[in-house]
Each structure stands twice: as C-alpha cells, then as structure tokens.
Amino acid sequence: MFDKFMMYLQYPFVRYALIVGILIALCSSLLGVTLVLKRFSFIGDGLSHVAFGAIAIASVFNLTNKMLLVLPVTIISAVLLLRTGQNAKIKGDAAIAMISVGALAFGYLIMNIFSTSSNLSGDVCSTLFGSTSILTLTQKEVWVCIVLSIAVVIIFVLFYNKIFAVTFDENFAKAAGTSADTYNLLIAIVIAVIIVLAMNLVGSLLISALVIFPALSAMRIFRSFKSVTIFSAILSVVCAFGGMVISILAGTPVGSTIVAVDVAAFAICSIIGFISGRR
Template identity: 70%
Template sequence: MANIIRQLQFYLTYPFVQYALIVGVLIAFCSSLLGVTLVLKRFSFIGDGLSHVAFGAMAVATLFKLTNNTLFIMPVTIAAAILLLRTGQNTKLKGDAAIAMLSVGALAIGYLVLNIFSTSANVSGDVCSTLFGSTSILTLTNDEVKLCISMSIVVVAFFCVFYNRIFTVTFDENFTKATGKYVAFYNLMIAIITAVIIVLAMNLVGSLLITALLIFPALSAMRIMYSFKGVVIYSAILSVMGALVGMLISILFSTPVGSTIVAIDILIFLMNCLMGKLMRR
C-alpha cells in the first residue's frame, strides 16, 4: 500500500497528470448535472446518438488534418443536437427513430472515411481508442485544458441560472408552457449543453462510453435521494468520485481510462442499489 501511495505521489508531480485529473473531474461534474434531466425526460439515448455524431465529425476533422479537432467537432455536434430536437417533434419521424438513424449513419460514415482516407498505419487501433477512450486525456495541451475549463464554467453557470426553468421543463412541460415560459428554448439549450459535454468527454471515456457518464451517476443518486435537488447534488458527488478513482486506478495500473471509469460507475450504482434497499427496509 505504501508503494502505491509513493507511486501515486510521483505521478501527481507531472503537470500532464494534473491537467488530466482537472479536466476529468470537470467533465464528470458537468455530465452529472445534465444527466439527471436527461434521465427524467427520457432523453438518455440522445447522448449515445450525439457521441456517434462526434465520432463522425472527428473522422472528417482528421481527414482535413485540423490542428484543433474540437473547434470542428463541437459545432457539428451542436447542429446535430438541434436537428434531433426538431425531428423529434415531427410526427412522421419519432425522436427515437431519428436518434437511431443519425447514430448509425454517423458511426458508419466516420469509420468509412477513416478507412478510405487513412492517415495512419493503424486505423483499427485509432478507431478503437476513439470509441473506447485512450491515453489522449494524458496528452492534453494548455489550450485544450483552458477550453474545457471555460466550457465547464458555461455549463455550470447555465444550470445554476436556469435551475428553476430546467426543473419545471423536466417534470411538466405543459405547465411551463401555461405559465408563459419558452419551453422550446430551454429544451434547445439542454440539447446544446449536452452536445458540448459529449465533445468534451470524448478524450476521457471515448465515444461509445460517454452515455455512462450521463446516466450511471443519475441512476445511482435516484436509488437514495427522492428530491430533484438531492438527486442532482448526490449525482455530482458520485460522478466526480467515480471519475477521480477511475483515472487514478488507470494511471497506477495502466488500464484503459474510459473503461475503468465506467467500471467504477457500475460498482457505485450497485452499491447505491443495495443501500437504497436497506434504507427502505
């Protein structure tokens, strides 16, 4: 145990490890805030669909050899979020069908682009790293860290300022409309903020595992807490704890970052399920 602590202290002296932990905690915290709303509004799969769109955008950005992929991926993912929100209101094309079409289409096109216009000798390895997470979280530049911090501040500020509106839109859209509030605007902002979180989380857990950051902490908190505010706060605590422990384990034992964080989130969910049953008894 003493050796592990000394090894951890040694790793924490490196700036790139400190950057990774800061970014990982911020992403987990932001994900937990919107995750509760997405679960309650039954929008859980929107994260999965947008993550695949982000993968397709990443493939195109790689094709054009852009120096900062995020500046291309984020607008594309935000546009996809707006499109999903609009098509989900179409009676001819339901929301779940639109998500499925966009998700599968973007994933297929992204993989096709990477194979046809390959810029690397290890296409399969690159794709696997992008989908399931890689050590890219440990190679963040100062600009990427600053971008993540600034976008995290925007997400937290939006949630705090519009907390009451988000609460009412989450539980009763008809009542919110009756009070004269612009429900479509708040739904649109929730979709855009979700897209921002997904783009930021790609380096942490990979495209296919992003949904876990949004869903598991919220579901875990719902096993224990019964108020919206309580669920949001407890979800944030669990999400940050899961990301921090997962990243530390990954650094110490050289396990995949994304998969390790999701595995810790699963353990946290199971523990809260057990705690919830014991409390009800």
C-alpha cells in the same frame, strides 16, 4: 501506492487528465438527471457518434484543432435531433438511432477511405473508448475544457428553475409562460458541449454511462430533484477521480475503468436504497 500516485502527479499530463476528468464528470452529471427523467438518456450516444464522424472528417483534412469542427457539428446535430424527435413521423428514439448509426458508419468509412494514419485501428479504438487521448491533452485544451465547463455550470445554475419545470411537466411550464422549446434547445446544446468534452475522457461509446449512471445511482437513495442532482454531481466526480487513479496505478484503460467504478457505485447505491426502503 500513495507514493507511486504522488510520483505520477509530478507529470503535467497526469494533472491535466485529473482536472479535465473531474470537470467533465461534474458537467455530465448535472444534466444527466434531466435526461433520465425526460426519457432521453441515449441522446449521448447519438451525439457522440456524430462527434466521431466529425473527428473522422477533421482527421482527413489534418486539422490541428479538431474541436473547431467537432463542436459546431455536434451542436447543430443536437438541434436537428431535438426538432426531428418532435416530429410525429419520427419519434425521439428512432431519430437518435438514425443519427447514431449513420454518423458512426460514415465516420468509420471516411477514416478507411481517406486514411492518413499508419495505425487506423489504434486511432479508431482511442476515439471510441478514450484509451489514451485523455493523457495527451495540451495546456490549451485544458483551458478550453475549463472555460466550457464553467459556462455549463453557470448556465445550469442560472436556469435551474426553468430546467426543473421543463423536466417534469412541459405543458405546465408552457401554461406558466415558460418557453419550453427554448430551454429544451438550451439543454440539447449544453449536452452537445459535454459530449465533445467527454470524448477525450471515456470515448464516444461510453459517454452515455458517464451521463446516466450517476443520476440513476442518486435516484436509488434520494427522491427530490435537488438532492438527486447534488448527490449525482458529487458521486460522478468521486467515481471519475477514483477511476482515473486506478487507471494510472494499474495501467488499465481510463474510460472503461471510470465506467466500471460508476457501475460499482450504482450497485452500492441500489443496495443502500433497498435496505432503507425495507426499513
């Protein structure tokens, strides 16, 4: 199996997939802890479905670089979602449901009405589950992913203390002079960037798993915010790499395999947490 894997590494598209997959897993895990603690875990679902709708529009117009449309639309939706979620008449979960279902329905409707592909079902399946798109990345797309991933990591490191304060107690953060709304907006924009990047890896329906599972797994064992974040990042990278290796060797769908490894890791961490708690 090792020789077989080394043989696959000779192909550029396999190396591209591993690099992008590891970077996406790292970025997803960093803000996953914040989203879980703020009870905003399903923002990934809402934004991923918005990205699906934007991809459908980009496909209709035959745009060569779909990210030029998908990224701005997803970021704008993240901002609107944050603002709508703060409205007393429309709570956060209802706002996510509205945007999620609406964007998914309109995206699929547009792809059916203005279909330019002879394999519509295959295109939809690839977008929703990321079955093959991660293995068709170009060198330019890899560099875009690297640049955006570095930007996400730098933002998280620079504003770590502010994100920590906003995550646990917004009212105290505001009383201490921190602009909680500004940092909530920053979190929403960074999550939008991560969602767009992750669509190539696991597809729009499985993105939330990439964000949530590493954070929840880390919380089974550790208690401090810093420890949970660091372990979540390490675990997410390991699971993404392991899932892609299994997918390449066994010929299984990339996104589903990565999520399955994340689920297995969560089960193991839960057992470890239970045993250590009993002790």
